[in-house]
Amino acid sequence: MIALDSMSINVITLFVDDLRAAKSFYQDIFGLSPAYEDENSAVFDFANMSINLFHVGAVRGLTPSEAVTNQEARSRFQLTILVDDVDAAHADLCAGGVTVIDGPMNPCGMRTVCFTDPDGHIWEIAQLLI
Numbered sequence: 001m002i003a004l005d006s007m008s009i010n011v012i013t014l015f016v017d018d019l020r021a022a023k024s025f026y027q028d029i030f031g032l033s034p035a036y037e038d039e040n041s042a043v044f045d046f047a048n049m050s051i052n053l054f055h056v057g058a059v060r061g062l063t064p065s066e067a068v069t070n071q072e073a074r075s076r077f078q079l080t081i082l083v084d085d086v087d088a089a090h091a092d093l094c095a096g097g098v099t100v101i102d103g104p105m106n107p108c109g110m111r112t113v114c115f116t117d118p119d120g121h122i123w124e125i126a127q128l129l130i
Helices: 019-030 086-095
Strands: 011-016 041-045 050-055 077-082 100-105 110-116 122-128
Touching: 011 019, 019 041, 019 050, 086 100, 086 110, 086 122
Parallel strands: 011 050, 077 122
Antiparallel strands: 011 077, 041 050, 100 110, 110 122
């Protein structure tokens, strides 16, 4: 069984309505340049984790879109733990009774699986494929 409790949260994805404004905020306030960016997201690396700004309009097909598409949604963020083997983590989650809400799938050079905690907060287990 994979011991997720001993791993760090590596990425917090914040779902944003205006990617350009959010990106400018992180650049101006924190003095950071994006470590990665495309038309739908921008990733800023801090010392011990990354913040991924992701435009809500591009969520469909990548994560449970109904949970993040508007500001009244229960969850406007996603916590990510990087693992070496998403499929093994997926099997462990299912064996533990967790209901997977998305995945396993392979978006953006990663293999991912998503689930929620009892309050609807989205968790992602991800494996870098590249």
